[in-house]
Amino acid sequence: MGENTLVLTRREAVFFVAVAVAAPGIALADSDTHLKVRLLATSDLHCYLEAYDYYHDAPEDTVGLVRIATLVKAAKAESPNALLFDNGDLLQGNPLGDLIAIGGPPAKGAVHPVIKAMNAMGYDAATPGNHDFNYGLEFLDGAIKGARFPYVLANVDRKNGTSLLPPYHIIERRFTDSAGKSHLVKIGVLGLVTPQIMMWDKAHLEGRVTAADIIERARRYAPEMRAKGADLVVALCHSGFNTRPAEGMDENAAYYLTEETGVDAIITGHQHRIFPDPSYANMADADVNSGNIHQHPTVMPGFYGSHLGVVDIDLVQAGKDWRIVGAKAEARPIYHRGDHGKITPAVASDAELAAIVAADHQRTLAYIRQPIGRTTRPINTFFATVGPDAGVAIVNTVQRWAVAKALKGGEYANLPILSAAAPFRAGGSPGPDYYTDIPAGEIAIKNVADLYLYPNTLQAVRVRGAQVREWLEASVGLFRQIDPANPAPQMLVGNGPSFNCDTISGVTYKIDLTKPARYDRNSHVTAPDNRRIADLAFDGKPVEDDALFIVATNNYRANGGGSFPGLDGSNVVLASPDIMQNVIADYIRETKEITPAAEPNWGFVPIADPVEVRFQSSPKAKAYLDQHKSVRWIGPGENGFDLYRLDLSAA
Ligand code: MN
Ligand code: MG
Numbered sequence: 215m216g217e218n219t220l221v222l223t224r225r226e227a228v229f230f231v232a233v234a235v236a237a238p239g240i241a242l243a244d245s246d247t248h249l250k251v252r253l254l255a256t257s258d259l260h261c262y263l264e265a266y267d268y269y270h271d272a273p274e275d276t277v278g279l280v281r282i283a284t285l286v287k288a289a290k291a292e293s294p295n296a297l298l299f300d301n302g303d304l305l306q307g308n309p310l311g312d313l314i315a316i317g318g319p320p321a322k323g324a325v326h327p328v329i330k331a332m333n334a335m336g337y338d339a340a341t342p343g344n345h346d347f348n349y350g351l352e353f354l355d356g357a358i359k360g361a362r363f364p365y366v367l368a369n370v371d372r373k374n375g376t377s378l379l380p381p382y383h384i385i386e387r388r389f390t391d392s393a394g395k396s397h398l399v400k401i402g403v404l405g406l407v408t409p410q411i412m413m414w415d416k417a418h419l420e421g422r423v424t425a426a427d428i429i430e431r432a433r434r435y436a437p438e439m440r441a442k443g444a445d446l447v448v449a450l451c452h453s454g455f456n457t458r459p460a461e462g463m464d465e466n467a468a469y470y471l472t473e474e475t476g477v478d479a480i481i482t483g484h485q486h487r488i489f490p491d492p493s494y495a496n497m498a499d500a501d502v503n504s505g506n507i508h509q510h511p512t513v514m515p516g517f518y519g520s521h522l523g524v525v526d527i528d529l530v531q532a533g534k535d536w537r538i539v540g541a542k543a544e545a546r547p548i549y550h551r552g553d554h555g556k557i558t559p560a561v562a563s564d565a566e567l568a569a570i571v572a573a574d575h576q577r578t579l580a581y582i583r584q585p586i587g588r589t590t591r592p593i594n595t596f597f598a599t600v601g602p603d604a605g606v607a608i609v610n611t612v613q614r615w616a617v618a619k620a621l622k623g624g625e626y627a628n629l630p631i632l633s634a635a636a637p638f639r640a641g642g643s644p645g646p647d648y649y650t651d652i653p654a655g656e657i658a659i660k661n662v663a664d665l666y667l668y669p670n671t672l673q674a675v676r677v678r679g680a681q682v683r684e685w686l687e688a689s690v691g692l693f694r695q696i697d698p699a700n701p702a703p704q705m706l707v708g709n710g711p712s713f714n715c716d717t718i719s720g721v722t723y724k725i726d727l728t729k730p731a732r733y734d735r736n737s738h739v740t741a742p743d744n745r746r747i748a749d750l751a752f753d754g755k756p757v758e759d760d761a762l763f764i765v766a767t768n769n770y771r772a773n774g775g776g777s778f779p780g781l782d783g784s785n786v787v788l789a790s791p792d793i794m795q796n797v798i799a800d801y802i803r804e805t806k807e808i809t810p811a812a813e814p815n816w817g818f819v820p821i822a823d824p825v826e827v828r829f830q831s832s833p834k835a836k837a838y839l840d841q842h843k844s845v846r847w848i849g850p851g852e853n854g855f856d857l858y859r860l861d862l863s864a865a
Contacts, residue, residue, distance in 0.1 A: 255523035257483030260307025269663030277518035281548035283564035295389035302343025302452035319356030327574040341405030343452035366405035402444030428467035436476025454485030472507040486517035505543025585656035587802035596835035598637035602812035610719035613766035632720035633766040640712035670768035674788035679761035830855035
């Protein structure tokens, strides 16, 4: 390369390094003619056609196939030998998907709106993800029938042993090489999905289909595709990365596909992350600059249409075969995140696709604004950090309801189910408008995000009594220590995020604010001799250290979010693929009318006067003082908040 290196961009330089590494034995001079093949991919679109958040009923620049369509056109213009794939989790995940599913499988001749959009964009092949099974096999079949491109899936079999869908498809396409000569190129596309569909969609799948190991099927079919003349083997693998040794039937097996499985390029997903990305810099044998893992180009293109996967493969002719001499992958974003998290769109919506999806978008807007049930009382989080709260209680109620349903009849069915939830919107640094505030009356889908801000999924962990106690100790680190001898006003709530202040429903306990916090804001033990949690009881009796409990929570907390003691993903007994906003909407639909009430299961150990404990909340909280006998309004506070007093003398 010599002097020429100087004129290469950084990305190109990285690319050429990958060439040398990937094919050390190939003498490039044998063939000056290169054939560049570009693979484009989406994954985990979850029905996000428009750049719109239906839970907040607001435009959203981080999502939308209409934005991806612009990136696809640009990527094809740069490199015309291109194919476009989708990697699944397509038909479910937002109210547009739910609305279509309520109507049942698409009628004969009708095309699912997401498939209609993909037909217009000229997709070349796709595989289903785990969520595409959520509405049952008939629905999936009906959706696939509308696709003007092949669907492939190699690791789900019917009861009679035949494959549910064709395991692979070999696309034959005329591509033009660097000398302008046309070649017939065969690209084999293999479909794979996480086998955990059998657990998550048991009701739809058990007795009808079985799932097989991803790697086993890749090893079986990659050579078969090669024998049928495939010049390239591409895996559409709806599964993510796990670098621990494979155990068989792994949920996340895409990393293992980059080892010797016969697959040339891997499209991954399911984990809703981005690869290549600096966040994977420490993943073994991964090159986050060139997008290669074990020298195999690999891409994970985000979620909800946040990124387009772009894989470039450089081939030279060797006899009658094509040999890979280099490859790179990148995930191109539809937006950039700047200072203070400010989002700037990187591309405009494609007008052609926006017109195609417009009618279904409008139907969805009408749907999310329609009531799904009602609440007899207002739901707000104005006092959620200073006492039992109805807004937190409703989340705990829903979590326990959903976990009890999921664990019914299984090995954990006899354990008591507790539930942990924190107020997500409870003032603090985001300001005095940052509270859940839903008036009594009808609840529409668009209100659900106000109740539950994050797209977390439902999970449950199995823990001992001692772990429940530590969990609570870490949660109450949000509170400042109160000096019982100090008559000057003392502020109660510290600067930490309220989302790490879980309350645990199903047990009763008191919090002693006169003790220093056992855990700091990063959940490190700072006062090992101190405990704030007192009188922890279940069913009226003290909680034994070795008693077993199930705790309903979310994927964030269960897998180490907030670094809570004993929560690292190893004791998860239920990892539901359902996002909490959908679970809450289901609960409201089923119960039709809810009467949210604070669960009076916790409080503070009384501190006698003259101590005066204060906290800040929204000025709007004044209207709800009748529900909180120990709270009194003081007057305006800082930064638009009002100041309140919490009387702890009879707490
Ligand atoms: Mn997904
Ligand atoms: Mg998935």
